[in-house]
Amino acid sequence: MGGSQAAMFCLERGVTGFRDRGDPPLPHIDPKACRTAWYSAARVAGGQVADFTEQKYPHSFHSATIKTRSGTYIGLFHAHYRLIAFVADRCFRYTDEFLEPPAWATALSDGGFVVLSAAQLLSPLADWDTSALSAAEWRQIKYWRPTTVGATLFNAWD
Incomplete structure (x- = not known):
């Protein structure tokens, strides 16, 4: 996805998993909803x-695995927004290990989940609309x- 297309996707406040003490609580995606969607996808x-x-x-995410005849698929479910990414292996931290989602995604x-493409996930943060991110999130981004x-x-991030 090119920069202009990615910019249409706004990163919502709290998407990094951080907030200041005075900020409203972060949204929470019920793990049961993620699990239900994952079983349906399986x-x-x-x-x-x-x-x-x-x-x-x-x-900042739940992780899950589906095994099929064609291979093993690992999905990452964002804990605060209905976003999903696919990766090849389980890692403690991810940078550029993101994969294109399988057709069944x-x-x-x-x-009700947004399945993110590898192109979206591998694009630079500068290509996205980050205007909603909080000061606490920007401190973490600058640090990490x-x-x-x-x-x-x-x-x-901790």
Whole structure:
């Protein structure tokens, strides 16, 4: 996705998982909704859910695995927004390991989630509308210096 297309996607306040004490609480996506969507996607994929791991500090995401005849797929569910990314391996922290979603990922979109493409996730943060991010988030971005949007969204910053 080119810069002008990516800029149409606004990164919402709290998408990094950080806020100042005086800011409103971050939205919370119920892990049950993520798990339900993942099981539905597994049925569409003709596979089985191997695991679903709920978000734990300092991660900003839940992670899950589906095994099919064609391979193993790992999804990252953002803990605060209905965003999903695909990766090849489980890592503590992600930077540029993002993959294109499989064709069956449309089942996740049908469940109300936004399935992000590798091009979106690998694009520089400067290509996106970041006007809604808080001062607390910008402090974390300046400290951690993520090189991609995916690293900003699916982080393990403390």
